[in-house]
Amino acid sequence: MAETMVKICGLQDVEVLKSMIHLPVDYIGFVFAPSRRKVSPAQAAELIAELGNWETGGIPQAAGVFVNPGLKELGELLSIAALDVIQLHGQESPEFCREVKLAFPEAKVWKALSVSDQAHAESGGGYAHMESYAGAVDALLLDTYDTHQSGGSGRTFAWETIPAYRQVAARHGLPLFIAGGLHPGNVGELLAGYAPDGVDVSSGVESGGIKDIAKMTAFVGRVKQS
Template sequence: MRTRTKICGITRPEDALAAARAGVDAIGLVFYEPSPRCVTLERAVAVAEALPAFVTLTGLFVNPDRMLVEQVLSRVPLDLLQFHGDESPDFCSQFHRRWIKAIRVRERADIEQGFNVWGQASGLLVDAYDPERYGGTGQRFDWSVIPERRPIPLILAGGLDATNVAEAIHQVRPWGVDVSGGVEASDQPGGASPAGSRAVMKGIKDAAKITEFLSEVNSVNQTD
């Protein structure tokens, strides 16, 4: 089975195009104001207009009110909705769009409950648990807790990058992988941290990292 790939937290048309040229299946736009990757409606429209055919445009929301989702849908041609908060299945289902539900994982029971509660979803996205954040932590969790029985497609997120995505696919066999921080640009050398590492520029993607990430995914897809 071919593993699909989504690049989330796109904020610029040029990054959407870089992802499409690398062969991504989907991109994500964040409509959650506390996120540093949040986009305005005007920027979301610009990204959508630059996106070529056959790339799924996804809108990410965290505990939105109905009016916000409807406002976005009235301006941005989203193909898929992604909910990262405490939304109910009924709330997620009311917009006449396919949707996926993200959950934060501490143990296997979290995923099993997720399959039971959000069985109407087009997919269940599993991410690392953080008590203060709904996602975008850049942290991975223990993949061994992911059950083999999956009533709906499972999408793996959390701390993925080109150095570990092949391992993740081999171990988990997800329907898809979702990456954001793992393909983002770093600041200039002058902005390096005391430890010598460069800070991630949240929302600004690195075309070379996107290409490398997709290459690693494809290397597994081609050998399986």
């Protein structure tokens, strides 16, 4: 069984990033959508440069989080900050995702889907809608429904909906990441019960809105030891 991938999102500070270089993290996320965690392209470039100093495992890949960006915006940003992943967190259509893949072949495209409740999951906004993204994206991410759409809500969704999403994602060979309200105390339960391909955490490894190295270490340890 493949090792569960870990993405830690919302990094803003170089010193915090330097404190993490011993952790076996697969992806580091930078938020470019409206958020208290938002960084500028120049800030992201400085942070991405630090990833080459990683000490444990491979070098983490850089993921940028966007909400309904334009191709021009993405192009300008990627010319400054070399992202490995473009994570789309708004109402981006499958057609737009295909355009992004064609325009920026050097980057993977992930699409985040918001989950509010079982009824939503069974609607066009849920796993039935996932089918249309087959061939348009490289991975799918489930996150708690948030009116701001940039993630980081700090709330879990109904995990019992995950198997239906997993079935669709697996049918199309798409890795499935889970976000929303994860922290060191509950990620083990998620992994034991639902075995996602990857997990994405932000506020759950913070103290007072700042990334906490002890919480990040505990979170990564629980994922990688599962």
